Amino acid sequence: MGFLADYISTVYNSVKSLLIGMKRTGYYFTHHKEIITEEYPDNRATLKMADRFKGEVIMPHTETNEHRCTGCTACELACPNGTIKIITKFDITPEGKKKKAIDTFIYHLELCTLCNLCVDACPTGAIQMGQGFEHSVRNRADLTKVLNKPGSKVLEGVE
Amino acid sequence: MCNVAYGAYAIAKNFQIWDLNIGVLYVSAVSSFAVIGILMAGWSSNNKYSLLGAMRSGAQIVSYELSAGLSILTIVILTGSLKVSDIIQSQETGWWLFKGHIPALIAFVIYVIAITAETNRAPFDMAEAESELTAGFHTEYSGMRFAFFFLSEYINIFIACGIGATLFLGGWMPFHIGHWEAFNHIMDFIPSSVWFLGKVFFLIFVIMWFRWTFPRLRIDQLLNLEWKYLLPISLFNLLLMTVVAIMGWYF
């Protein structure tokens, strides 16, 4: 009879464990409050990333089209995989001195790993981590960006 | 495309197009065609996953055919007819699930398990076994042919649940409770097709519920379950039902 008792208890315990599992999934089927789905494209207006979210590298410009980048290439050196290329030029200041400034600040978003090392390395705080994350394009070349706006200058007093 | 012919056959039953006097036998015969479709599909696609899936499902479906058949038999014993209309008529006073006592309940549970396995649904989806055999027997099929596999699977579920609803839950018979005339009356207002579809959908829901909840069995466990548990239990249950039927212990 021991065999039979074993047999029945196996069946009983198995069925019980299965029912417990079904109860749990059934609970979630009937409790819609637990649903946490974030409706992305519809909530775009209200969607806010975390403060420190690293979406892309940006270079903030003031209203007078000035940035803080002096072209010291600290970020370029700090970058582990050559995401940033800075092409410098020499501006002639009103006093007649030559001054190094950036010509183009090329940023390869397609290479960037958003590791924050360039922002850490920047002595003037010229670049920051931006919040944008919608970087899907049809052409890969669109991901290579120039961060300084055309005609922008270095902010006065940033060395 | 074997599954096409099978799909067509199987549709034939549940809408009472032809009230065969061996209806139940006919349906169970036709629905076992599924295995041929799957076996052929898997074997002919020259793919190892498909081959494995087909072989598995061959062993699986034929095995579970038995307990499904045996649980159908218990109801046949009670009604004494294979004709679908007779079976439904016999449940006018109450569904067999409730009238038939414990044996009917056991038969019902076994039937639900067996049809889950027969239709290759999780936790018995050995033929597909996505994490093992990528997509099993229909790995090599794409587009419309793949769609027909899916369609046939769901038609198959519908058929199997339809039989279940007919046999155990009284087909289109509304739900009646003893002598609550008022209650019974309200129930009668609901159209019979709604009753039938509602019951079928309930069974389909249960099968889907299984799918959410349970992990997949391994092939040897699957066959163990059938041959060591379901088959002996359903054989025993059949005898029990015979006794119940002969003694008239049902309502």
Next chain:
Amino acid sequence: MDVNAKDPKSTFPGQVHSSPGGGIVVSKLDEVINWARSNSLWPLVFGTSCCAIEMMSAASAKYDFSRFGFEVTRATPRQADVIIISGTIVNKMAPVLKRLYDQMPEPKYVIAMGACATSGGPFFYNTYSVVKGADHVIPVDIYVAGCPPRPEALLHALISLQERVKEGL
């Protein structure tokens, strides 16, 4: 590599677009088909590294990309419409990717997810085994930057892919 299939001029059998008159019905049908296609893009389970986890996040409860009809991730390329290359492609993997892409039925789309798939990303310089961008192997429709991109970024890519499909490309 059948790049021509993506040529807008040969999208549809019979070249109904060019026939004068009577083309309206068929081109409407074309639109309907494209709309249907765009709303049932089944991705292939193809994840090589980190981005695969974000792809899983996008599939799971919080982001749930099945809202857009990317419902069923298929394990076999025969049943998949879009391949999301989530992760680095190395030289050894490239033929495999190519084969998978070839085995997918038309129309097929490719999303290069993350920096590695777009350009080699962190492994662009000084590595001997990384393919510098999946588009060296198969034609890519949509590129997503980020390492790894957020699930929302992937959703954004999927939506832009839908638009692309609706355009009949």
Next chain:
Amino acid sequence: MKPLKTGNFQPMGAISLLLLICVGVAFAGGGILVSNLISRKSTNAQKGEPYECGVPTVGQSWIQFNVGYYLFALLFLIFDVELVFLYPWAVVVKELGMPALIEILVFMFILFLGFLYAHKKGALKWM
């Protein structure tokens, strides 16, 4: 004892069933036809190959397969024949009463012995 029901052939039923088969075939065939018409096609050498996770197949797929699967098919055959025998019995068991039960007990006992034999021989063990 009631006489057994004899088959009353319903021509309408048979015809409608035939019709249904036609509808089924047309549905499937039409589906494939339409999908063939509107689908884009491409062929390449690798498309024709069997899919095996993206690497070339090693060896043949159609091999002599392990006997494990067939044993179950054989066992199924035994029990399915039994099932077929049971159907006519099940229809009349209520009328026949106790003798039928005893008869079927004997029948099942023999069957069960066979089942036990198969079990002891290890046919039910997966290999």
Next chain:
Amino acid sequence: MLKDILTTIAPTGTIDETGEILSLTIDAKDWREVAVQLRYHEGCKFDYLFCVTAVDWKTHFTMVYHFDATEGRQRLVVKAKINDRTNPEIETVCDIWRTAELHEREAYDLMGIKFLNHPDLRRLFLTDEWVGYPLRKDYDDPINMIKL
């Protein structure tokens, strides 16, 4: 003491205590005997081979084996020096520590060190057609490698 045992096991080796872990430098020719002793000698029983590294020193190779003893909780680094740079060879230890099989295949693949009597010495990470051993210092691949 471990140090005494090591001197008996490997009389020709040199023991260095300056690092974090005790390290023993031997010649590659002696490695097999030393390995057997390290594994089965009563005093050490280094049964856990933690890491196998090959280092290219431009003139020679060193195989670095990190050991742990799960019972005595001792640690040891063994460095086996392979002087022949053109055809580096060392005895395998994958029958003593079975984890070594994959580790040695890796070293063969990336450094080109041949393990004698290894049961299955093939490329592990790279394709079979690959030419050269990429982790060597003189490896150059102008096609695949873009220098920063």
Next chain:
Amino acid sequence: MFEEVGRTETGDLIINIGPQHPATHGVLHLVITLNGETVKKIEPHLGYIHRSIEKMCESLTYRQYIYVTSRMDYLSSHINNHACALVVEKGLQIEVPQRAQYIRVILDELNRIASHLLWWGAIAMDVGAITPFFHAFRERELITDIMEETCGARLTMNFMVPGGTMMDIHPDFVKKTKAFLNFFKSKLPEYHELVTGNVIFKGRLEDVGVLSKEDAISYGTSGPVARASGVSCDVRKLYPYDVYSQINFEEAIETKGDCYARYKVRMKELEESIRIIEQLIDNIPEGEFQAKTKAVLKLPKGEYMTRVETARGDLGVYITSEGGTTPYRIKFRSPGFSNLSALDHMVRGSKIGDMVAIMGTLDLVIPDIDR
């Protein structure tokens, strides 16, 4: 007749699992010899995601190379970064501030929970259940939110730098972590209801893929795989780093060595991780989060080896330095690589379904193996 058929004598089927296969969790390629459903031999083929990280690191500075390692075992990227930071600190003898140590350990443990959660969803997915995957990701999203708020990224954080952490924790960090812990503790019983006690799940995992203690040591396994076989190998206990020496926690050890034991070990580790965080979260000391370091780090000539306990096991970072700004040779001893070597031994003779379960409980992350 047999000669005619030509393949009768074995009846073996050679089947490729991977590189693109849902069960391999990435791009592992296994060549399996099958007889019927029984696995006769498994041969892993690696390298489908071999990204030459070791070669790359030879040209990266000690600040830069850390970020590559978060792509290695991306599920425990914090812990990888931690190991890399530790080895540099060891070489330069930098004293890491207490606050940084606390933050690091908390983040490590959060990362471990996230990793185990993903594993839990994946193992359930492997054996065929779907719902656990969604449950696991629901909790995991909360952790990634915390991570994102503090580190700025969800998966590959690059938050550790030699000498501490890159930034201070976000002001909401403590609050959110506590809220997560409470939520998670309330959900853990559900996990056990849904999966642990389930008879099918038990049937799939029990007595499957048994690895004896001797084999576990000989195959060099570590982490939960070794602990399930009764090997005490938790680096946090054996060679404690940062504040682990001050924390009171237990090493989860089972003795049976089968898949279910590995499952239980990981479930226990989840609870232990909660305990560790609870001990630390209220006592994060004030102070600096980063030690003062030079702008250019130069590791003195020598050899350095650090071991940390990742979610998968024992990660070793071995650096040979020639005194320059970049490592001369760097080797990552990844836990998955050694764990994988035991796969053939464990799977042989069991079914193909078991293979999936065993691979699931080994918790392989292929980029970690291939590097």
